[in-house]
Amino acid sequence: MALTLPSDSRQTNSPAPERAGAPSTSTARGPLSDRILHVILREPTGDDALDGTTDLAARATVAVEASTDIARDDDIQLALFLLYGLHYGSLADAHDGWEWHPHLIAARRVLEAAFEAQLRRDVPMPELPEPTAAAVAEALFTLTSAESDGPSLSRFVAAKATREQLEEFLIHRSIYTLKEADPHSWAIPRLTGRPKAALVEIQADEYGGGRPDRMHAAIFAGTMRGAGLDDTYGAYLDFVPAVTLASLNQMSMFGLNRRLRGAIAGHLAAFEMTSSIPNGLYARGFRRNGFDDDVCYYFDEHVEADAVHEQIAGRDLAGALAEDDPTLLADIVFGAAACLTVDGWASDVIVEAWMAGESALRMPRATTAGIGA
Numbered sequence: 463m464a465l466t467l468p469s470d471s472r473q474t475n476s477p478a479p480e481r482a483g484a485p486s487t488s489t490a491r492g493p494l495s496d497r498i499l500h501v502i503l504r505e506p507t508g509d510d511a512l513d514g515t516t517d518l519a520a521r522a523t524v525a526v527e528a529s530t531d532i533a534r535d536d537d538i539q540l541a542l543f544l545l546y547g548l549h550y551g552s553l554a555d556a557h558d559g560w561e562w563h564p565h566l567i568a569a570r571r572v573l574e575a576a577f578e579a580q581l582r583r584d585v586p587m588p589e590l591p592e593p594t595a596a597a598v599a600e601a602l603f604t605l606t607s608a609e610s611d612g613p614s615l616s617r618f619v620a621a622k623a624t625r626e627q628l629e630e631f632l633i634h635r636s637i638y639t640l641k642e643a644d645p646h647s648w649a650i651p652r653l654t655g656r657p658k659a660a661l662v663e664i665q666a667d668e669y670g671g672g673r674p675d676r677m678h679a680a681i682f683a684g685t686m687r688g689a690g691l692d693d694t695y696g697a698y699l700d701f702v703p704a705v706t707l708a709s710l711n712q713m714s715m716f717g718l719n720r721r722l723r724g725a726i727a728g729h730l731a732a733f734e735m736t737s738s739i740p741n742g743l744y745a746r747g748f749r750r751n752g753f754d755d756d757v758c759y760y761f762d763e764h765v766e767a768d769a770v771h772e773q774i775a776g777r778d779l780a781g782a783l784a785e786d787d788p789t790l791l792a793d794i795v796f797g798a799a800a801c802l803t804v805d806g807w808a809s810d811v812i813v814e815a816w817m818a819g820e821s822a823l824r825m826p827r828a829t830t831a832g833i834g835a
Contacts, residue, residue, distance in 0.1 A: 488544075488699045492537025494525040498544050498569070502556040506563065515565035522572035532580045533807065536824075538573055539704040539711060545570040546714040550644060552695055574715050581712070582796070585803045590795055593788035595781030602728070602776050602798050606735040615809035616740035618816065619747035628751055630822050631744075632686055633698040634812060638710045640686075640695045642679040643668035645710065646733075648717030649726045655786060657727060660778035664730070664771050681760045688757035701823045705808045712804050716797055724790030727783050728797030731775040736802065737768035 490496035501514050510516045522541070529535040547553040548561045560566055591601035619631060638645075647665055650658060670676030683693035692698070716726035745761035755762070780798070784791045815822035 488540070488696065490537075491540045491704075492525070494521050494537050494569075495540040495544060497521055498541050498566075501566070502544065502548065502553065502560045505557045506559040510565060515563065518565045518569040519572050522569040526572060526576040529576075532573075532577050533584075533708040533804065534704050536704040538576075539707040542570070542573050542577065542711045542714075543699075543707045545573070546711060546718070549714075549718060550641065552641065574719070577708075577711065577715065581800050581804070585796065585800045587796060587799055590791055593784040593791045595777050595785045598781040598784045598791070598794065599776035601795065602731050602735060602780060605795075605798055606732050606802065613810075613813045613817065615813050616743035618813050620743035620750070621747070623747050623751070623816070625751045627816055627822075628748060628753075629689055629691060631812065632689055632691055633823065634702055634706050634808070635682070636686060636691075636693075636695075636698055637702055637706055638713070639682045640679050640693065641710075642677075642682065645713035645717045646726060646730045648714075649723055649730075652720045652723040653727070653783065656782035657779050657786065660774050660782065661727070661730070664734070664774055664779070667767055667771065678760070678763070681763060685757050685760045688753065701825055703811060703824050705804070705811055709804050709808045712800060716800075722793060722797075724783065724787075724793030725797030725800065727780045727790075728794035728799075729801040730797075731772075731780040731794075732798035732801040734768050734771040734775040736805075738765050738772065741765050741768070 488499070490499050497514065497518065501518070504513065507513055525535075525538055525541070526532065529538055532538055544553065544556075545566060548556055548566070588601065588605055591597040615631075619628065623631065643665055646661070650661055650665070653661060666672075668678050670678070670680070674680060686693040713726070713729060716722045716729055741761040741764040745758045745765070748758050748761065780794050784794050812822040
């Protein structure tokens, strides 16, 4: 079963290059995502049995029980991506009537519970700081400055990545970055006072300060076009592995659940704190491969912007939230640690494939010929 993604979802008015054979659909990766696709492509009739929704939660339970690794399970992560996509409006053929359908929400809750349980089990947690803005900010800066045990994606891009690998890098990043800032924006109505003001300040920059052409998602779309790639949201959905989807799904889960508002605040803090230096390295790798300033603009912009955002996110968002409500401290730190862990998993998949001389995409690189060519 396949789902057409939005034809009008590109981030600018500039046309994308024509791509013979470019994927315009999302294809199921297992029985659960197949059933969800069959459901959401149809208009609800009001008859749950006829619509095929009555057993969705049971099917989700079966998928969870059969999985050995939720974060790397293609069927589960695509199912979550599709269910979250109903809230973002990023699924062109999905009927709006499905967004709050109780059986779809029930299935989503089954998947979320399993995904969250894995994260809480597998994400290493540091010692909690005192619930003060200064102490939390310091702890987060310490956490995000720790060296990873594995190879660095940003350093690989800067020093070794080929043009073909840079295209793959953009394909992976497109799943979140063409929708940049949206998952964290769900937290705005869930916060109050200092944390809310800090989040709005950060998000205003992410959305271009009122200028559509300066929206970070729009700038990234320009980077993709400059690299010869399709900037339509979801054009490369079939090509990215489950763990790439898990990175976005984690943000969506944290942002859409009010009880996890501490986690989404911590996630954003870690996200901003680990952005400035890597983006400088990404820009170096793209320039080393002959790309011009227009293509590198997205990375250059984040070197400067995120150096400011990390201070606001660490102290005024995450730190102030812990100070205002100490009961959220553990989730703030968990969200930050989960950001580093899951993004690390996703980066490791890419670097390990490249170091082995292989593609980091689910399908052979030849399959994308004509898309990024």
